[in-house]
Amino acid sequence: MVEQQHVTLDRVFHALSDRTRRAMLQRLTEGEKTVSDLAAPHAMSLAGASKHIRVLEGAGLVRRRIEGRVHFCRLEAERLKQADNWLKHYERFWNERLDALETLLREEDEQANGGASR
Amino acid sequence: MVEQQHVTLDRVFHALSDRTRRAMLQRLTEGEKTVSDLAAPHAMSLAGASKHIRVLEGAGLVRRRIEGRVHFCRLEAERLKQADNWLKHYERFWNERLDALETLLREEDEQANGGASR
DNA sequence: TCGATTGTCAACCATTTGGTTTATCGTTTG
DNA sequence: CAAACGATAAACCAAATGGTTGACAATCGA
Numbered sequence: 001m002v003e004q005q006h007v008t009l010d011r012v013f014h015a016l017s018d019r020t021r022r023a024m025l026q027r028l029t030e031g032e033k034t035v036s037d038l039a040a041p042h043a044m045s046l047a048g049a050s051k052h053i054r055v056l057e058g059a060g061l062v063r064r065r066i067e068g069r070v071h072f073c074r075l076e077a078e079r080l081k082q083a084d085n086w087l088k089h090y091e092r093f094w095n096e097r098l099d100a101l102e103t104l105l106r107e108e109d110e111q112a113n114g115g116a117s118r
Numbered sequence: 119m120v121e122q123q124h125v126t127l128d129r130v131f132h133a134l135s136d137r138t139r140r141a142m143l144q145r146l147t148e149g150e151k152t153v154s155d156l157a158a159p160h161a162m163s164l165a166g167a168s169k170h171i172r173v174l175e176g177a178g179l180v181r182r183r184i185e186g187r188v189h190f191c192r193l194e195a196e197r198l199k200q201a202d203n204w205l206k207h208y209e210r211f212w213n214e215r216l217d218a219l220e221t222l223l224r225e226e227d228e229q230a231n232g233g234a235s236r
Numbered sequence: 237t238c239g240a241t242t243g244t245c246a247a248c249c250a251t252t253t254g255g256t257t258t259a260t261c262g263t264t265t266g
Numbered sequence: 267c268a269a270a271c272g273a274t275a276a277a278c279c280a281a282a283t284g285g286t287t288g289a290c291a292a293t294c295g296a
Contacts (some may be wrong), residue, residue, distance in 0.1 A: 006137045009134075009135075009137075009140070010135055010136065010137060011135075013131050013132075013134040013135035014131075014132070014135035014253095016127075016131040016135075016204075017127075017128055017129075017131035017132035017134075017135055018128065018253095018254085019124050019127075019128060020254090022127070022204075025208070026207075029207070029208070029211065034272080034273095035272075035273060035274095036271095036272065036273080044254090044255070044256090045255075045256065045257080046272080046273070046274095047255085047256075047257080047258095047273085047274075047275085048254070048255055048256070050273065050274065050275095051253095051254075051255080051274095052254085054274095055253095055254095066273095068262085068263055068264075068272090069261095069262060069263040069264070069271070069272045069273065070263090070271095070272065070273085071272080071273065071274095075208075075211055077208050077211035077212035077214070078212055080205055080208045080211070080212055081212035083205060084202065084205045084206075084209070084212075086134075086140075087198055087201060087202045087205065088202075089144075089147075090143070090147070090193075090195050090198045091202070093147065093193055093195035093198070094195035094196055094198055094199035094202075096195065132283095136283095136284085138284090152242080152243095153242075153243060153244095154241095154242070154243085162284090162285070162286090163285075163286065163287080164242085164243070164244095165243085165244075165245085165285090165286075165287080165288095166284070166285055166286070168243065168244065168245095169283095169284075169285080170284085172244095173283095184243095186242090186292085186293055186294070187241070187242045187243070187291095187292060187293045187294070188241095188242065188243085188293090189242080189243065189244095237296100238295100238296090239294100239295090239296090240293100240294085240295085240296100241292100241293080241294075241295095242291100242292085242293080242294100243290105243291085243292090243293105244289105244290085244291080244292100245288100245289085245290075245291095246287105246288090246289085246290100247286100247287090247288090247289105248285105248286080248287085249284100249285085249286075249287105250283100250284095250285090250286105251282100251283080251284085251285100252281100252282080252283070252284095253280100253281080253282070253283085254279100254280095254281085254282095255278100255279085255280090255281100256277100256278080256279080256280105257276100257277090257278085257279105258275100258276085258277090258278105259274105259275085259276080259277100260273105260274085260275075260276095261272105261273085261274080261275095262271100262272090262273090262274105263270100263271080263272080263273105264269105264270085264271075264272100265268100265269085265270080265271095266267105266268090266269085266270095
């Protein structure tokens, strides 16, 4: 089951690694879009765009509702949350440099004087 | 220059889409590791692991310091922060369902009574 | 100096990816 | 009904990916 998590993260990050797909997700923040809507801005065949959407669907980032001949897609952000949760484990590392700087400044402060400010 | 950002995100997300590479990053949270250190847990040739490390480096997620014949790698989390920033644009969407639920509960509350708690 | 160690490079391989084109399916509409 | 429309499927292609092996380069230690 943790195994499945790995596969899921693989799929999510892979889906996000393509600019076209990220743009589609962006577009979906405006609300439901049809496949044609999503395809339109990207200079590529409808079939090509359709494949991208399937990748997003496969990663669980998009859900599809079929109405007649039109397929409506909507953003499914839960998996993005999972990706974000993974990233959160590293949050302290991208704050590290800042932390180090703060520590340094504090030490300098303490060492340099017994009360005077810089 | 925003163009460059796209390419960077492509590389970062692609780097993260592989389980082996994510495990390597995890390992690097413990501190600097040599290429051999990083390769050891993954049933694959050293050359194979080396290629993964290059992908991480190419994405700017790892930096390398060469000392004699040993290559020390360390985590470079800045790019993870960028990925996280991208994801943050979607935060409100994965809170959406919760928001809707809260709204619903509040409405029920207001409608159901004029002061009594549940 | 010689052998072992650390790591890369190059060539190769199977599979996946991102894209195309053409055919087809189901739906809507004139 | 027939034609147009929205979308997928299938076959195909070039390039990238994830992995291998074998040769090599540089360094270290005895």
